[in-house]
Amino acid sequence: MTPLLAMFIGFAIVWAGLFLYVLRLHRIGRALEAEVDALRQARRP
């Protein structure tokens, strides 16, 4: 493994990991909004 490749893999792991977690939070937020919408639909007379 060359120093440059090691550096690239290290940075890629950290930023990919953070990106995936932000994506997960975004999906949870969307799911919560969908649940609120579903509740509103259910309450509509």
Next chain:
Amino acid sequence: MAVTAEKRVVVARAGPDRSVAFIWLGLVLIVIGQFMALLYAPEEVTMGNAQRIFYVHVPAAWIGFLAFAVVFGASLGYLFTRRRAFDLAAHASTEVGVVFTTLAILSGSVWGRYAWGTWWTWDPRLTTTFMLWLIYVVSLMVRAYGGTGSQAARFAAVLGVIGFLDIPLIHLSVVWWRSLHPLPVVIRPEGFGSGLHPAMLQALLVNVAAFTVFYVALFSVRRRQMAAADALAELKHDESRRPAARWTAGAQEVS
């Protein structure tokens, strides 16, 4: 989407959203920090560019410690007061802390592969960090599979307190025992940052600041989501009780 009464209730219960400012500030600091890590900081003599992993590995590990310090405080708060707000803060910080600790372990593993020739070794620093990670993963599992009652929250709070005691052990493990891991270069008796070239220290501190702001943003978003999920569950619960309440009232009238 139109703002409905239900959404207003959920948003009000989740609390004010201050995460946007932190996200933007975090992004600006991250761009500056990465520029400094890759171009401003000098190349290390023995490891070359591989040493630059330091500028993401150390801030990720630092955020793990910070997140678990928040878990410690919030867990104590929950154990003494039983307020749900403390439990939510502890839960959100545990999750974010586990993410950052995982990234610190993985990036350290790549660095170790280059520097020591192995992905993993049962070195005191690595082992104590793995223990910390394991304790908080167990805490998340207790919350996930222990039901929604206060018992799971109580167990998780106890784990949150116990886990934090591992952090001083991690810091001192390289001093107390013979270790492959480098000695502390920032917090040391000879002076703050005395083990680093000034430009390396500056790059590290900017990245630590960037990760800290980003942690605050992620923690804030996750805590609000958990509070919103709580409010939503209550609304659903109220909704499911409506016919039963009417029936009970009717029954009382009849009797």
